[in-house]
Amino acid sequence: MAQAGVYGRRLGQPLQLKHAPSLITRSLRSDALAVTEIRNDNPVRDLSGSLPADDAYLVSLKFRDYDDCECWEDGRCITKSNIRSGATYLYDLKRDPRYVIDKPFHSVFFYLPRSALDDIARQSRARRIDELGYEPGIGHDDGVIRHLSAVLLEALRRPEEVNQLFVDHVMLAFSAHVARTYGGLHSVTAPARGGLAAWQARQACERLEADLRGKIPLKQIAAEFDLSVSHFSRAFRVSTGLPPHQWLLQQRVKVAKQLMAVIDLPLSEIAIAAGFANQSHFTRVFSAAVGISPALWRREMYRVPNIET
Known part of the structure; x- marks a missing residue:
C-alpha cells in the first residue's frame, strides 16, 4: 500500500535524505499520525524540495541550532530567522513550506492531518478547529513537545522494541496537546471521569x-x-x-518472573516468550521496573548458580 501522509520517505526525500525512520499510528478515526526523525550531517546547499501538498501540519522539535534559516512559503521567501535547538516550529503543508539547506540539521517531525484535528474536536464535543496558530520561522518554548520528542526519539532508534500501544498513547497525547495549545480547542463538556465497567x-x-x-x-x-x-x-x-x-509492560515482567522459575530456561527464550524484542530489551525493562537485572533477580529468588549474565 502506498504511503499517503507526509512522513518517512515522503518527508525525507525533499530534505536530501534516503533514510527517514518513522513511527505510525492510526489510533484516531482519521488518516495516519506519524513521527519521523530527520538528520543530515553533510547536506548539499540547495533549496529543499517541495513536500507533497496536504491538508495537514508538520510540528517539529529541533535538536540543533540553525542560524539564518531562510524560510519559504508558497514559492517565496517570507522570513530569515535563527532556528534554536529545543524549540518547536509549525508548518502548514497547504502553503508549500521550504527552506534553504546550507548547514547540518537534526529534527523530529510530527505529521498531523486535518482529519485528526477534526476527530479530536468531535471527541471533545468542541467546535471545529479552524487553523493552527503559528508564525513561520518563529519557535515556541513547548515543554510537552520536547518531552514527547525525546521519548519517541528513543523508540525511533530501537524500532524492534516498539510497543504499538505506547506509540498510540504518545501520539494521542501529542495530538490533543497541539489541538489545545495551537488550535484553541475547548471542550464543551468535561470528559467523563468514570472507569470501565x-x-x-x-x-x-x-x-x-x-x-x-x-x-x-x-x-x-x-x-x-x-x-x-x-x-x-x-x-x-x-x-x-x-x-x-x-499495564502491558507490567504484565510482561510478571510473566517473565513466572518463567524464570524454570531454572534451565535461558533468559533469551524467556524474553521472547514474555513479549520482549530480545534479551537486551528484556533486561533494560526488567531492571527499570524491579531495580535489578533478571539474572540477579533469578539467582536471589531461587538461589541458583550464576549460569547467565
Whole structure:
C-alpha cells in the first residue's frame, strides 16, 4: 500500500535524505499520525524540495541550532530567522513550506492531518478547529513537545522494541496537546471521569494479555467497546491505575518472573516468550521496573548458580 501522509520517505526525500525512520499510528478515526526523525550531517546547499501538498501540519522539535534559516512559503521567501535547538516550529503543508539547506540539521517531525484535528474536536464535543496558530520561522518554548520528542526519539532508534500501544498513547497525547495549545480547542463538556465497567476492564485486560508484544492497536481494542481511543485510555487508567501500554509492560515482567522459575530456561527464550524484542530489551525493562537485572533477580529468588549474565 502506498504511503499517503507526509512522513518517512515522503518527508525525507525533499530534505536530501534516503533514510527517514518513522513511527505510525492510526489510533484516531482519521488518516495516519506519524513521527519521523530527520538528520543530515553533510547536506548539499540547495533549496529543499517541495513536500507533497496536504491538508495537514508538520510540528517539529529541533535538536540543533540553525542560524539564518531562510524560510519559504508558497514559492517565496517570507522570513530569515535563527532556528534554536529545543524549540518547536509549525508548518502548514497547504502553503508549500521550504527552506534553504546550507548547514547540518537534526529534527523530529510530527505529521498531523486535518482529519485528526477534526476527530479530536468531535471527541471533545468542541467546535471545529479552524487553523493552527503559528508564525513561520518563529519557535515556541513547548515543554510537552520536547518531552514527547525525546521519548519517541528513543523508540525511533530501537524500532524492534516498539510497543504499538505506547506509540498510540504518545501520539494521542501529542495530538490533543497541539489541538489545545495551537488550535484553541475547548471542550464543551468535561470528559467523563468514570472507569470501565467490570466486565469491560476484565475483557480489555484479557485482550491485552493475549498479545504481550503489544501489536494490537488501541483503536481496535477501543472499538470493541464502542469507545473512542481517548475515552477508552482514560477509563482504562481509572480502572487499573495505569495506561494500557504501562499495564502491558507490567504484565510482561510478571510473566517473565513466572518463567524464570524454570531454572534451565535461558533468559533469551524467556524474553521472547514474555513479549520482549530480545534479551537486551528484556533486561533494560526488567531492571527499570524491579531495580535489578533478571539474572540477579533469578539467582536471589531461587538461589541458583550464576549460569547467565
